[in-house]
Each structure stands twice: as structure tokens, then as C-alpha cells.
């Protein structure tokens with residue numbers, strides 16, 4: 001019911017002339033074809049813990065409706081104009097991709113993105129998991145292509161969380177500080193190994209007074225990004241607490257964790273290397289992957305989010321395969337056909353791959 005109301009209001013909003021921002025009660029949506037931005041203001045959060053997932057779902061539905069009717073934009077890859085890792089032509093692509101326009105070229109991931117430093121990385125490998133590659137080549141990824149993976153970005157105020165997300169999602173940088181109030185999110189579409197995949201990137205407020213609102217949206221994260229300012233060592237020290245708070249709302253071992261040093265452009269090469277020593281040490285303690293980035297210059301921003309998307313995608317495919325294999329029919333010794341299926345809650349909470357740091 002609530003979702004239906006939200007979808008209706010969002011559809012009404014999208015029928016209006018495009019606007020870069022605006023409020024439709026507690027939800028504002030930009031009717032763009034390839035990415036969506038919603039802003040959730042602090043006041044109307046009746047039961048925020050339950051509404052975040054529902055809201056995410058309603059946005060996906062709207063995304064599909066708009067995407068299905070929207071024209072392809074110039075500068076976007078035309079359907080079938082690119083090769084998939086298996087060398088298939090566009091005609092071989094999943095039927096799921098035909099629901100929306102193609103993603104932009106720089107959101108197409110065909111080989112496994114590399115880590116920033118081998119000293120603090122989640123997986124030291126250069127290719128997709130064999131099973132994942134085969135599944136993608138056969139276009140047998142189940143509902144993975146329709147799902148959103150939730151990414152939550154946390155960290156002190158002023159460290160550059162919003163700037164990092166805006167650089168990636170909109171390719172802009174604003175030198176003026178505008179504190180995030182409550183939470184925002186962006187949805188970013190990818191095509192990974194030929195399969196459509198989306199990240200829902202949640203930008204949370206670092207200011208103490210908004211922490212209780214923001215923390216209500218930590219639940220259900222597949223990826224937690226803890227950000228700190230490379231020029232302010234105190235913000236690095238605080239990342240431990242931010243991570244603890246975010247992990248508390250999630251199943252143990254169910255999240256990929258990243259530690260990201262921001263504002264790399266403000267340091268010389270030598271000073272950056274020095275700051276990274278302590279950050280890498282902490283990342284290993286947190287079982288996190290470490291990255292240094294700059295939202296101002298854009299350095300490492302795309303590479304970082306590609307890595308996030310690829311790791312989350314691979315895990316989703318593996319989990320989907322495991323779910324399906326646990327539900328398959330088994331022919332017993334006699335004439336009996338036994339269905340083995342674990343209860344839904346068990347399925348959801350069982351990650352198939354270890355998320356431990358290398």
C-alpha cells in the first residue's frame with residue numbers, strides 16, 4: 001500500500017517537467033533515465049528501519065517504467081555495440097537488459113577490476129570466479145540482474161562522502177560544503193560480464209545530530225564504505241566507530257568493507273604514502289580493502305566503484321547459485337522425489353563466499 005502510494009507519487013513527479021531537485025513530500029526524484037537520486041529528509045521517518053528496503057524497491061519499479069519508455073541518449077553505447085567478455089554480440093545479451101536503455105560505456109565491466117594496493121585488499125585475484133563467468137555466459141543469473149545491492153557510505157562530517165558519490169554518479173565536484181541532512185541515495189546502473197546490475201549508494205550525514213536518522217538506513221548493506229580525510233588523522237581514528245555502528249545493523253560476515261581515504265589531491269605523493277601506512281594497517285584490522293581517492297580530480301573514483309560493483313555482483317551471483325542448488329529436487333534411493341529447500345530467512349542470511357580480507 002505504502003509502496004503503491006510512493007510509486008504513484010513518483011510517477012506523477014516523473015510526468016512533470018524534469019527538475020534537478022525538488023520535494024514530493026519526503027521523496028524527491030529526478031526523472032533521469034540512467035540514474036536516480038532520492039533525498040530523504042529527517043522529519044517523516046515513521047519507521048525508517050522498515051521503510052528503507054520498501055523505498056528502494058519502489059524506486060526500482062519506477063526506474064524500470066521510466067527506463068522502458070526513455071530514449072537512448074547520445075554518448076551511450078548502442079545495444080549490441082559492445083562485446084561481452086565471452087565475445088558474444090549484443091544479440092546474445094540477457095533479455096533483462098532489453099528492459100532499459102543501455103548503460104553508459106564506463107559502467108560496462110568485462111574483466112575483474114583490480115585492487116588499489118595488495119597490502120589491504122579483499123580478494124587478490126584478477127578474474128571472475130569460474131562459476132560466475134560460466135553462469136554469466138549462459139545468461140543463467142536468475143534475478144541478479146533485477147536486484148539492487150545496497151552500499152552505505154559512512155564517516156565524519158566534511159570528509160567528502162557526498163563529493164565522492166557525486167563525482168562518480170554525476171561527474172561533478174562542488175568546492176562549497178553543504179552538509180548532508182539525514183540521508184540521500186543514488187542508484188547507479190552497470191553491466192557486469194554482460195548482466196545488468198545496480199548499486200543503490202546511500203550517502204549518510206556525518207554530523208552527530210543526524211546520526212540517529214542515518215543509522216536507521218544501515219540495515220541490509222552488502223557493502224560498507226568508511227571514509228576519512230587523508231589530511232585529518234582524527235577522521236581516520238573515528239572510522240573504527242563508524243564501521244562498528246554500521247556492522248551492528250547487519251549480519252556478521254555479510255558485508256564487504258572498504259576504507260577510503262579522500263582528498264588525495266591535497267597531499268604530495270610522499271605525504272600520501274605516509275598517511276596510507278597507518279590507513280592500510282587499520283584496514284587490515286577492519287578486514288577492509290583500502291583505497292585513496294580524490295573527488296576533486298576524480299583520481300581512482302571510477303576504479304574504486306567498479307571494484308565495489310564487481311565484488312558485490314560476484315557475491316550476488318554466487319549466493320543466487322547456492323540458493324538455487326539448495327532448492328533443487330533430489331531423486332532418492334527409492335521412488336521418492338525429495339525437495340530440499342531451506343526456509344527463506346536462512347537462505348537470505350547465508351552468504352556463500354567468505355568476505356574475509358586477504
Ligand SMILES: Nc1nc2c(ncn2[C@@H]2O[C@H](COP(=O)(O)OP(=O)(O)OP(=O)(O)O)[C@@H](O)[C@H]2O)c(=O)[nH]1
Pocket residue numbers: 155156157158159160161162163164174175176177178179180181204205206207262263264265266293294295296297
Ligand atoms: N580538495 C578536495 N576537497 C574535497 C574533496 N572531497 C570533498 N572536498 C571538500 O570537502 C568539503 C566537504 O565535502 P562533503 O562531500 O560535503 O563532505 P561530507 O562527508 O559529505 O560531509 P557531511 O555531509 O556533513 O557528512 C567540501 O567543501 C568539498 O568541496 C577532494 O577530493 N579534494
Ligand SMILES: [Mg+2]
Pocket residue numbers: 161162163178179180203204205206
Ligand atoms: Mg555529505
